[in-house]
Amino acid sequence: MIKIAPSILSADFAHLADEIRDIDQAGADYVHIDAMDGHFVPNLTIGPMIVKAIRPLTELTLDVHLMLSNPDLYIANFAEAGADIISVHVEACPHLHRTIQLIKEKGVKAGVVLNPATPVSSVLPILHEVDLVLQMSVNPGFGGQTFISSTLRNIKELADYRRTHYLNYEIEVDGGVNASTAVECVEAGATVLVAGSAVFGEKDRTQAIESIRPTLRK
């Protein structure tokens, strides 16, 4: 089954608790939480305090995507706040292996993230250590952007590597995912689809989630 991870970046922050309960009842698998620092990406969003506030509202997996220049400084805070998965950008981690170990030592699943222009070769040495690889299909920082289809090549490469090396990491794709782009992502090998505006921009979240969840699987 393909997992759907609504990104709360597109939620109504004045009613965040209602938005979380709504996607929970609508069949979401993860709550995707984008933490941005105004330095690694040109936007400021969510910190550990918000993750802590969300934690008692749902038993869904809290999938935290750190778009921070120095993620090592904040991993403990996000883990203690209740994150289930913490993902860090390869472009932001000069000591990626150490950062991934730091996440795992906190008892949290570890993910590595690639920007659209980053080659898969940059994460090959860490793929046997991670639970998830997040392929950005837009340049990170904002919701509502157009899907960059050249990133499908990376998804295919990650899926091929997973198969040929008998690994189990999830392949998550984030940015411009909707009912039509979701099909190509899953055909390429993605197993988790992040969707912000395609879920929170719709009134009926059950229908929105089901229209994004393709039935086919590679």
Ligand SMILES: O=C(CO)[C@H](O)[C@H](O)COP(=O)(O)O
């Ligand atoms: O990480 C992100 C932006 O950096 C968001 O999760 C992503 O853009 C989701 O929004 P949308 O589905 O509207 O493209």
